Amino acid sequence: MSVPSCQLFDQTKEECGVMQSPLVDFSYVGIDAILEQMRRKAMKQGFELNIMVVGQSGLGKSTLMNTLFKSKVSRKSVLATSQEKIPKTIEIKSISHDIEEKGVRMKLTVIDTPGFGDQINNENCWQPIMKFINDQYEAYLQEEININRKKRIPDSRVHCCIYFIPPTGHCLRPLDVEFMKRLSKVVNIVPVIAKADTLTLEERDFFKKKIREELRSNGIDVYPQKEFDEDAEDRMINEKIREMIPFAVVGSDQEYQVNGRRLLGRKTKWGTIEVENIAHCEFAYLRDLLIRTHMQNIKDITSSIHYEMYRVRRLNESNTAVTQANGIPEHHLSAHEM
Amino acid sequence: MVLCCSIENLHVENCARAVPLSGHVGFDSMPDQLVNKSVNHGFCFNILCVGETGLGKSTLMDTLFNTKFEGEPTQHNQPGVTLKSNTYELQESNVRLKLTMVNTVGFGDQINKEDSYKSIVEFIDAQFEAYLQEELKIKRTLHSYHDTRIHACLYFIAPTGHSLKSLDLVTMKKLDSKVNIIPIIAKSDAISKSELAKFKIKITSELVSNGVQIYQFPTDDESVAEINSTMNSHLPFAVVGSTEEVKIGNKMVKARQYPWGTVQVENENHCDFVKLREMLIRVNMEDLREQTHTRHYELYRRCKLEEMGFKDTDPDSKPFSLQETYEAKRNEFMGELQKKEEEMRQMFVQRVKEKEAELKEAEKELHEKFDRLKKLHQDEKKKLEEKKKALDDEVNTFKQKKTAAELLLNQAQQAGGSTTLKRDKERKK
Numbered sequence: 001m002s003v004p005s006c007q008l009f010d011q012t013k014e015e016c017g018v019m020q021s022p023l024v025d026f027s028y029v030g031i032d033a034i035l036e037q038m039r040r041k042a043m044k045q046g047f048e049l050n051i052m053v054v055g056q057s058g059l060g061k062s063t064l065m066n067t068l069f070k071s072k073v074s075r076k077s078v079l080a081t082s083q084e085k086i087p088k089t090i091e092i093k094s095i096s097h098d099i100e101e102k103g104v105r106m107k108l109t110v111i112d113t114p115g116f117g118d119q120i121n122n123e124n125c126w127q128p129i130m131k132f133i134n135d136q137y138e139a140y141l142q143e144e145i146n147i148n149r150k151k152r153i154p155d156s157r158v159h160c161c162i163y164f165i166p167p168t169g170h171c172l173r174p175l176d177v178e179f180m181k182r183l184s185k186v187v188n189i190v191p192v193i194a195k196a197d198t199l200t201l202e203e204r205d206f207f208k209k210k211i212r213e214e215l216r217s218n219g220i221d222v223y224p225q226k227e228f229d230e231d232a233e234d235r236m237i238n239e240k241i242r243e244m245i246p247f248a249v250v251g252s253d254q255e256y257q258v259n260g261r262r263l264l265g266r267k268t269k270w271g272t273i274e275v276e277n278i279a280h281c282e283f284a285y286l287r288d289l290l291i292r293t294h295m296q297n298i299k300d301i302t303s304s305i306h307y308e309m310y311r312v313r314r315l316n317e318s319n320t321a322v323t324q325a326n327g328i329p330e331h332h333l334s335a336h337e338m
Numbered sequence: 339m340v341l342c343c344s345i346e347n348l349h350v351e352n353c354a355r356a357v358p359l360s361g362h363v364g365f366d367s368m369p370d371q372l373v374n375k376s377v378n379h380g381f382c383f384n385i386l387c388v389g390e391t392g393l394g395k396s397t398l399m400d401t402l403f404n405t406k407f408e409g410e411p412t413q414h415n416q417p418g419v420t421l422k423s424n425t426y427e428l429q430e431s432n433v434r435l436k437l438t439m440v441n442t443v444g445f446g447d448q449i450n451k452e453d454s455y456k457s458i459v460e461f462i463d464a465q466f467e468a469y470l471q472e473e474l475k476i477k478r479t480l481h482s483y484h485d486t487r488i489h490a491c492l493y494f495i496a497p498t499g500h501s502l503k504s505l506d507l508v509t510m511k512k513l514d515s516k517v518n519i520i521p522i523i524a525k526s527d528a529i530s531k532s533e534l535a536k537f538k539i540k541i542t543s544e545l546v547s548n549g550v551q552i553y554q555f556p557t558d559d560e561s562v563a564e565i566n567s568t569m570n571s572h573l574p575f576a577v578v579g580s581t582e583e584v585k586i587g588n589k590m591v592k593a594r595q596y597p598w599g600t601v602q603v604e605n606e607n608h609c610d611f612v613k614l615r616e617m618l619i620r621v622n623m624e625d626l627r628e629q630t631h632t633r634h635y636e637l638y639r640r641c642k643l644e645e646m647g648f649k650d651t652d653p654d655s656k657p658f659s660l661q662e663t664y665e666a667k668r669n670e671f672m673g674e675l676q677k678k679e680e681e682m683r684q685m686f687v688q689r690v691k692e693k694e695a696e697l698k699e700a701e702k703e704l705h706e707k708f709d710r711l712k713k714l715h716q717d718e719k720k721k722l723e724e725k726k727k728a729l730d731d732e733v734n735t736f737k738q739k740k741t742a743a744e745l746l747l748n749q750a751q752q753a754g755g756s757t758t759l760k761r762d763k764e765r766k767k
Contacts, residue, residue, distance in 0.1 A: 028430075029402070029403055029404050029428075029430060029615075029619060030430075030615065030616075030619045030620035031381075031428060031430040031433050031435050031619060031623075032430045032431045032432070032433040033619065033620040033621070033623070034381055034433065034435075034619075034623050034624055035373050035376075035377065035433060037621070037622070037623060037624035037625070038369075038372065038373055038376055038624050039369045039370075039372075039373055040559060040561060040562075040624075041624055041625075041628070042368070042369045042372050042373075043369055044559060047365070047368050049365075068363070069357075069359070069363055070359045070360045070361040070362070070363050071357040071358060071359050071360060072357060073357060096355070097355055097356070097357045098355065098356040098357070099356070099357055099359055099363075099365075100356075100359075101359060101362070101363055101364075101365060101366045102366040103366070104365060104366045104368055104369060106365055106368070147639075147640050147643050147644060148640060149636070151632050230378075264361075287363075287364065288364070291363060291364045291365050291367075292364040292365070292367050293367070293371070294371075295365065295368060295371060296368065296371035296372050296374075296375055297371075297375075300375065300481075304480075304481050308477075308478070311476075312476055312477055315476045316476065
């Protein structure tokens with residue numbers, strides 16, 4: 001996706017309005033200076049991003065987070081626990097970081113879900129996660145309907161949920177299908193194949209095809225969702241991405257010397273896997289999608305679609321509660337089953 | 339089976355830890371992504387021009403945006419102040435702007451101007467209300483909503499050279515908490531430079547002493563702080579508008595040509611037009627929009643909701659008091675309406691009864707009168723009949739007497755008729 005450059009105070013002839021006078025030089029109004037103004041405002045305010053990582057333990061979630069943001073942002077780096085015990089229940093731990101790059105400040109919140117899928121009986125393990133996501137929507141809604149509300153409502157809504165699929169090479173497990181089916185309705189899901197260095201290229205392609213088929217047959221709409229494509233250009237870009245989903249990623253925060261350069265990678269006896277080499281794994285695509293091109297889009301879909309859906313549901317719920325209290329029979333209640 | 343879980347939120351909003359990055363991540367493209375999205379979406383900007391008829395509002399707008407907006411000059415005989423708004427789509431490079439201009443038609447033309455500001459305030463409030471309604475809807479489409487809230491109000495001051503008119507002060511005072519006011523001196527080529535300086539000082543001091551809050555260009559961002567603070571000291575801007583071009587040297591410039599010289603619109607020595615354009619469009623358009631949304635709109639929203647009876651709930655009470663309160667209010671309102679309706683009905687019934695009683699009374703009276711009259715009439719009739727009877731009796735008696743008398747006379751005549759004759763004869767002898 002190309003990024004147009006902004007030209008400030010450029011005395012070019014403009015196609016403004018109705019009148020065009022070829023003799024006049026100073027016909028520039030300056031409307032496009034608003035882009036620069038917006039940029040300034042954005043830089044001053046900073047950005048917020050909340051990413052949730054979900055997957056069984058041992059799939060490299062923390063490492064991938066650290067690799068994505070090139071710093072120690074994962075839970076494990078922050079809370080050094082002496083023994084890594086698999087928790088008895090699902091915990092939801094969210095940690096915030098302030099990162100800055102070239103003057104752009106971002107508040108990154110990584111939400112980790114240790115314990116997911118690790119029990120013997122994993123029934124309903126998505127419930128705490130869904131509850132957490134809905135709680136964030138609720139908090140935002142409460143703030144929004146306040147009379148005295150803050151200038152900028154703090155956004156703790158989960159923008160993106162990265163789901164880690166173990167590299168079995170066959171197909172999705174029932175747990176994966178159940179989880180993604182439910183969560184794709186409330187949050188943007190980006191499925192990734194974790195530890196993809198255990199799959200050969202053919203196995204990887206086969207696995208991906210199988211996964212895509214299963215997602216389609218179960219009606220699971222992962223990001224980028226087809227129905228939210230805005231125009232033909234969007235659709236073209238997003239189709240390319242949809243053909244690559246799920247991304248097969250390898251994470252690493254160790255640097256090695258390869259061909260005279262220091263690169264992030266995993267060193268094994270049979271070679272070094274370069275994380276950012278697209279011939280080796282698709283980490284770069286994931287990073288580009290999440291951060292460099294579609295971050296704003298992800299946030300927009302969260303706020304204008306998922307959040308609005310939640311709001312509609314919530315308002316209708318309380319509406320019917322009130323009408324019931326008034327003795328008026330209610331005819332509709334779209335209860336979203338969890 | 340419900341899986342119990344523990345949710346630990348280690349994330350404290352105000353003190354997230356700062357982490358250094360060990361390489362290029364790429365989120366520095368975020369501002370570009372944001373700008374891209376806005377470009378695709380388009381921008382909208384709404385300007386309200388308040389000023390008396392004939393101060394050159396339309397011409398100034400034409401000059402500012404380099405285009406000829408439609409409309410003819412208005413007459414001076416409007417009965418009240420009306421607001422006319424027109425929307426135009428402008429485009430410059432890849433930026434599409436939906437510009438709405440609202441003009442106050444007939445402002446200052448009436449003999450009694452006490453209510454002039456009212457229609458302006460109502461219009462501004464109506465735009466806020468429309469936005470609030472959209473925001474409160476259940477199914478809403480805020481991101482594609484055409485924002486009609488007024489972002490900037492250009493207040494045109496007549497170039498008298500003395501001071502502000504009381505109409506100006508009153509209007510600006512009413513508008514300063516609802517909209518960003520930028521006062522400008524219109525047709526400033528009518529004032530000389532020295533008079534202009536004094537005029538500006540006078541205006542500024544009057545505004546300050548009357549507590550009118552005009553829009554201050556923001557000085558918190560270093561990149562524009564300097565230029566903005568300089569411009570703040572030049573307020574109110576003295577402008578001249580013109581869409582006609584005059585050849586000066588070897589260029590065509592926008593100007594007004596007089597026999598004694600030419601006023602060039604874009605010459606900073608001649609007037610402040612360039613400053614106005616710079617401030618309004620090139621530097622602060624986004625800030626104007628933001629102030630409208632975060633300050634003026636929020637104030638309106640807060641007042642409106644409080645007026646409707648909502649209060650903020652405290653943290654541990656039930657959520658969603660807004661919806662419930664709204665329903666409760668609505669029911670209360672309907673109840674009140676019904677009560678009022680009942681009351682009115684009762685009153686109506688009462689009145690009808692009263693009227694009925696009144697009418698009955700009147701009817702009764704009439705009947706009585708009629709009866710009385712009838713009785714009177716009957717009495718009279720009886721009396722008359724009695725009299726008549728009496729008279730008849732008399733007549734009869736008289737007749738009888740007469741008959742009796744005649745009989746007697748006849749008898750007397752027959753008996754002494756000869757005597758009478760003899761007597762008569764003797765008399766004759």
